[in-house]
Amino acid sequence: MADDxxxxxxxxxxxxxxxxxxxxxxxxxxxxxxxxxxxxFHDDHRPSFDVDPRRQRYRCWSCGKHGDVFNFIQExxxxxxxxxxxxxxxxxxxxxxxxxxxxxNQTRARMLELVRWSVEQFHRCLLDAAVADDARRYLxxxxxxxxxxxxxxxxxxxxxxxxxxxxAAQAKWPTDLLETVGLIARRQEGEGYYDRFRDxxxxxxxxxxxxxxxxxxxxxxxxxxxxxxxxxxxxxxxALFNKSELLYGLDQAxxxxxxxxxxxxxxxxxxxxxxxxxxxxxxxxxxxxALNARHVKQLRRFVPRVVLVFDADxxxxxxxxxALEIFVSQDVDLAVAALPEGLDxxxxxxQQGPEPFRAALANAVDALDFKLRRVLEAESAGTVxxxxxxxxxxxxxxxxxxxxxxxxGEVKRHLIVSRIAQRLSLKEEVVWARLKELRAxxxxxxxxxxxxxxxxxxxxxxxxxxxxxxxxxxxGLVPAAAAEVAPHELEHPGLRKLLxxxxxxxxxxxxxxxxxxxxxxxGRALAEVALKLQEVGLQNTDRPEWLRKVVAEFQRxxxxxxxxxxxxxxxSANDHTEAVELLRRRMQGQPRDCDxxxxxxxxxxxxxxx
Numbered sequence: 250m251a252d253d254x255x256x257x258x259x260x261x262x263x264x265x266x267x268x269x270x271x272x273x274x275x276x277x278x279x280x281x282x283x284x285x286x287x288x289x290f291h292d293d294h295r296p297s298f299d300v301d302p303r304r305q306r307y308r309c310w311s312c313g314k315h316g317d318v319f320n321f322i323q324e325x326x327x328x329x330x331x332x333x334x335x336x337x338x339x340x341x342x343x344x345x346x347x348x349x350x351x352x353x354n355q356t357r358a359r360m361l362e363l364v365r366w367s368v369e370q371f372h373r374c375l376l377d378a379a380v381a382d383d384a385r386r387y388l389x390x391x392x393x394x395x396x397x398x399x400x401x402x403x404x405x406x407x408x409x410x411x412x413x414x415x416x417a418a419q420a421k422w423p424t425d426l427l428e429t430v431g432l433i434a435r436r437q438e439g440e441g442y443y444d445r446f447r448d449x450x451x452x453x454x455x456x457x458x459x460x461x462x463x464x465x466x467x468x469x470x471x472x473x474x475x476x477x478x479x480x481x482x483x484x485x486x487x488a489l490f491n492k493s494e495l496l497y498g499l500d501q502a503x504x505x506x507x508x509x510x511x512x513x514x515x516x517x518x519x520x521x522x523x524x525x526x527x528x529x530x531x532x533x534x535x536x537x538x539a540l541n542a543r544h545v546k547q548l549r550r551f552v553p554r555v556v557l558v559f560d561a562d563x564x565x566x567x568x569x570x571x572a573l574e575i576f577v578s579q580d581v582d583l584a585v586a587a588l589p590e591g592l593d594x595x596x597x598x599x600q601q602g603p604e605p606f607r608a609a610l611a612n613a614v615d616a617l618d619f620k621l622r623r624v625l626e627a628e629s630a631g632t633v634x635x636x637x638x639x640x641x642x643x644x645x646x647x648x649x650x651x652x653x654x655x656x657x658g659e660v661k662r663h664l665i666v667s668r669i670a671q672r673l674s675l676k677e678e679v680v681w682a683r684l685k686e687l688r689a690x691x692x693x694x695x696x697x698x699x700x701x702x703x704x705x706x707x708x709x710x711x712x713x714x715x716x717x718x719x720x721x722x723x724x725g726l727v728p729a730a731a732a733e734v735a736p737h738e739l740e741h742p743g744l745r746k747l748l749x750x751x752x753x754x755x756x757x758x759x760x761x762x763x764x765x766x767x768x769x770x771x772g773r774a775l776a777e778v779a780l781k782l783q784e785v786g787l788q789n790t791d792r793p794e795w796l797r798k799v800v801a802e803f804q805r806x807x808x809x810x811x812x813x814x815x816x817x818x819x820x821s822a823n824d825h826t827e828a829v830e831l832l833r834r835r836m837q838g839q840p841r842d843c844d845x846x847x848x849x850x851x852x853x854x855x856x857x858x859x
Contacts, residue, residue: 257343258764258765258768261334261343262305262764264337265318266302266305266318267318268284268302270321270337271321272284274289274325275287275298278296282302282303283299283300285299286298288312289325290324291312293309297309297311305318316777319334320776327457327503327551329773330767330770330776357488357489359426360426361462363422363432364461364462365460368402368453368461369402370404370413370416371406372402373404374404374406374407375450375451376398376399378407380407381405381407384469387470392523393519393523396526401452401498401501401522402461403450403451403452403453404453405449405450406444406466407447408473408474409447411442411443413432413433413446414427414433414444417432424442430484430490431463431484431485432445432446445482445485446464446482448472449466449469450466451466452464452465452518454483454495454497457547458500459500462484462487462490463484465484465497465518466482466483481537483537492535492536493538493541493543494543494544495536496536497533498521498522498525498532499512499533499547499548501525501530502521502531502532506552508531510553511553511584512532512548512551512555512556513529513531513555513558514532514533514556515532515533515534515594516534516535516560516593517594517595520593520594522595523595523598524594524606526598529606539568540571542575542579545583549581553581553582554581554583555582555583555584556585556610557572557583558585558588558609558610559586559587560592560594569585569619569620570620572616573617573646573647573650574647576615576616577646577653577661578650578652578653579653580653580657582615583615584613584616584619585613585616585619586612586613588606588609617643617665618668621643621668624639624643636673640669644669644680645687648687648688648690666684709743710741712799713741713744714782716739716748716796717748717782718785718786719789719795720751720761721747721751721766722785723792724751724762726792726793727751727761730796731752731755734748734800734803736748738806746770746775747775747778747779750766750769750770751766753769763779763783
């Protein structure tokens with residue numbers, strides 16, 4: 250396999266015909282030279298989705314989704330470009346070399362392998378060892394089936410201080426690596442190591458791709474250690490495991506969530522297991538932490554809606570306020586489902602079956618409505634003072650929440666204020682005024698100044714779009730552009746990042762094409778912008794001439810301040826000789842070509858990116 254990433258990408262692309270790949274997800278039928286089907290990215294009731302085998306591209310004429318085979322896998326499986334490359338390479342039987350820092354890649358691979366090995370050891374112990382009798386009894390009492398235990402690879406860590414230490418030594422695993430992944434720790438006195446997990450049912454924690462990255466351990470109720478340690482104990486923070494980002498069961502729930510249109514978030518591992526066992530698989534759990542923005546970012550990769558499930562006694566003021574804060578500040582439809590008094594999801598499912606739980610999820614209301622109901626029930630809603638307190642309680646939470654940026658955030662804020670005003674029979678301007686007062690009271694002055702000083706993102710100048718259009722369509726022109734236009738001359742941050750990426754590829758001695766570029770981009774949004782810009786650029790056949798015109802505009806822009814300065818000096822010149830010299834300098838500073846793109850016409854393209 251060649252080391253050149255561009256060659257690897259091209260090989261993988263050529264080995265994965267887009268009709269074959271898309272046909273694995275969508276029923277396609279031939280219509281002339283293309284194939285048509287129902288779009289998988291929106292609720293399509295008539296075939297709006299075209300796949301063109303000649304161009305190896307797809308497009309939905311209804312929702313606008315479009316791209317190549319990599320874009321399709323990124324969008325369908327919610328992965329980044331390099332993950333899509335890996336998935337398609339695996340599909341074609343192509344082995345990819347690990348990129349990046351070889352030492353770092355090797356260490357991470359070994360860590361993953363060690364965690365996977367540990368999962369197997371704990372799982373075998375639970376299934377077969379006599380020392381796990383109490384653990385098997387505990388799981389049976391929780392009504393978890395053998396199929397569920399095997400499917401999620403539950404395990405057991407014996408009470409011995411060095412059971413895993415000895416197992417690892419026999420398998421020749423280095424103790425420093427076991428310590429790195431958080432399975433063992435050094436003894437405080439004397440030499441040697443001890444197991445961090447003892448006498449616990451082990452729940453392997455996997456990332457969204459199904460790779461085991463850590464553990465959650467539940468102490469057995471009958472254990473003599475139960476009084477000396479926490480009931481639940483997670484792996485320590487490692488390069489693999491971050492409890493503030495991971496969600497238990499996401500790898501098993503993601504496809505069901507996409508079908509249902511939402512993922513439900515519960516609090517406990519056994520809640521997740523029982524939900525899946527009872528046929529409600531769109532359920533995940535946090536790692537003993539409150540739902541946060543990083544969790545939401547993970548969930549939004551797969552679904553537009555998140556349902557937060559509260560036990561009747563756990564949905565107190567703090568939990569509801571946190572849910573409202575996330576609802577206000579994140580691009581997510583966050584709903585709240587409340588369960589009957591005294592029952593957690595596992596108990597409800599065991600005692601009453603799946604239907605009441607499904608009903609609770611179906612009847613979930615968004616976090617704002619949930620908070621409004623709670624406040625109006627708690628306060629004396631019929632009195633003036635009670636309604637004033639209700640308004641303040643809700644607005645104080647909203648005042649503390651970060652603003653969701655962009656026009657989408659502005660629309661959401663107006664809808665929130667409108668609903669509060671309607672529910673409490675107030676004028677919207679009164680609610681806005683009180684929200685402004687509370688923000689001024691609760692936020693530091695610096696934060697207010699920063700929030701108030703935010704400006705709407707300016708659309709990029711057309712010359713900046715054209716520069717990227719021509720370079721993405723004709724990578725061979727990047728060296729010429731790099732000699733004439735510096736990245737800092739671009740005002741738009743997204744386009745500047747694209748240009749920096751192209752220049753960096755050229756500096757690295759490889760072709761600065763779009764495939765190599767998007768392998769270096771962080772997210773899909775900027776890669777989609779680059780794809781649109783490239784499509785426009787490909788429509789122009791004389792790209793070298795187009796680049797010359799664009800560069801001339803950058804030169805003109807660069808010379809404007811100096812020209813203005815000379816103009817001012819010319820007007821204030823004291824004699825004819827000085828004026829002539831200034832005029833000569835001004836004429837020499839003019840760019841040679843002042844026309845626009847060829848034939849005086851700019852190529853047609855998409856709306857400017859904002």
